């Protein structure tokens with residue numbers, strides 16, 4: 447479905463990604479694991495068209511999308527729940543959701559998708575008229591996910607969706623991601639809680655200093671000594 | 681000096697201030713969203729005034745009928761300017777943006793000088809000297825029409841940002857640019873639209889101002905300064921602030937003309953600016969930076 451081949455990305459002199467290859471098959475959850483600064487967000491942002499890679503290719507369903515601007519990448523069906531949630535704080539919850547549906551692909555299904563989001567997150571329905579900046583962290587994360595769903599993506603890349611949230615809400619967010627996946631969405635998941643993310647992932651990739659250090663099934667990586675030592679603290 | 685005269689002058693100031701407000705609104709919208717200060721704002725205003733003067737002189741077109749034409753022309757001008765010239769500078773340092781737009785302003789001013797010469801030009805409609813009398817207070821008809829048109833345009837603009845989907849998308853870009861990219865808003869296109877909407881405001885305001893005062897090439901830079909004073913007094917990036925500041929400066933100019941001498945009308949505005957900068961640097965309705 448998504449295929450990243452030999453991708454390199456630099457910020458000025460600082461190399462963030464070096465010859466990275468990465469693949470997502472239709473309908474699976476892929477966990478992307480790595481320490482702080484390993485390049486996980488850079489990879490997601492490069493796929494999303496928010497950074498320009500120096501080399502390599504990104505292909506989605508057979509179409510090469512390397513270097514496409516972010517609005518075209520979203521339009522083709524790749525959604526993102528970004529690091530730090532990135533809601534529009536002074537806009538209302540409903541306005542945030544409406545803007546998620548500004549993509550041409552999502553116009554026709556807007557009403558249905560809004561229902562779906564409100565069913566998934568009843569809290570957002572309760573607070574639809576409230577400024578997004580007044581929501582709690584957990585509610586903002588629901589809004590970020592809901593807003594992404596309004597764009598009818600086929601693949602969603604989640605960048606640390608549970609960062610800074612209370613443990614009970616972390617469980618809820620991961621449950622939601624599993625449910626979305628069960629409903630047919632393909633998922634790239636970057637998650638602080640490495641054990642949990644590998645447990646629900648079909649495949650996992652380990653990034654180290656901008657290079658792909660390891661890859662395998664979620665279960666294999668969970669049992670790998672190096673992974674256990676470096677990322678699970680075991 | 682009777683209370684009637686003061687009231688007459690005050691109302692005249694408020695009416696002119698409404699037109700100023702619309703001009704400042706354009707500057708505020710562009711800065712608030714794109715974070716680029718349009719240093720050619722007043723010069724564009726002068727262009728709009730010349731366009732209105734020309735349409736009146738050449739075709740006898742009443743400024744109110746010229747309004748949509750000039751607004752559309754300035755919209756197209758702003759659109760092309762942003763797309764071709766300003767866009768590559770959006771992420772460049774502020775002083776580079778400053779030089780770029782300053783250059784645009786200089787070109788516009790000197791273009792006007794070449795095309796129209798240095799003498800003042802105005803519009804003399806057949807209702808130019810009409811007025812309404814409310815008791816002893818005399819209200820200028822032309823200024824009233826200009827103010828009403830400015831208020832309608834400003835309301836339309838605020839409505840666009842509040843209710844239209846594209847308006848909301850533009851607000852979203854101002855609110856969180858990363859968020860806008862994340863959900864696939866076409867930020868470049870929205871910036872271009874914003875700049876065009878801001879210059880269209882100037883198109884409307886310029887046409888209306890041409891009904892009230894005469895235009896010279898030198899008026900452009902003066903209006904740029906005036907627009908800055910207004911948005912700084914009102915609060916940079918705040919739309920209500922631009923409106924309030926516009927009316928306030930209109931009134932202060934009128935009062936200065938009455939109390940001191942008309943040629944000193946800017947003095948009171950600048951004094952006001954200095955007081956605001958000292959006491960409340962974020963402007964009257966601006967948000968304190970946190």
Ligand SMILES: Nc1ncnc2c1ncn2[C@@H]1O[C@H](COP(=O)(O)OP(=O)(O)O)[C@@H](O)[C@H]1O
Nearest residue numbers: 457460462480481482483484485486487488489
């Ligand atoms: N906008 C940026 N400018 C310069 N360097 C950056 C920028 N974003 C990230 N980096 C650097 O790139 C590397 C990878 O960062 P990032 O992709 O955010 O890692 P992760 O998400 O895995 O924590 C880090 O060394 C980081 O400091």
Ligand SMILES: [Mg+2]
Nearest residue numbers: 486487488529
């Ligand atoms: Mg990150």
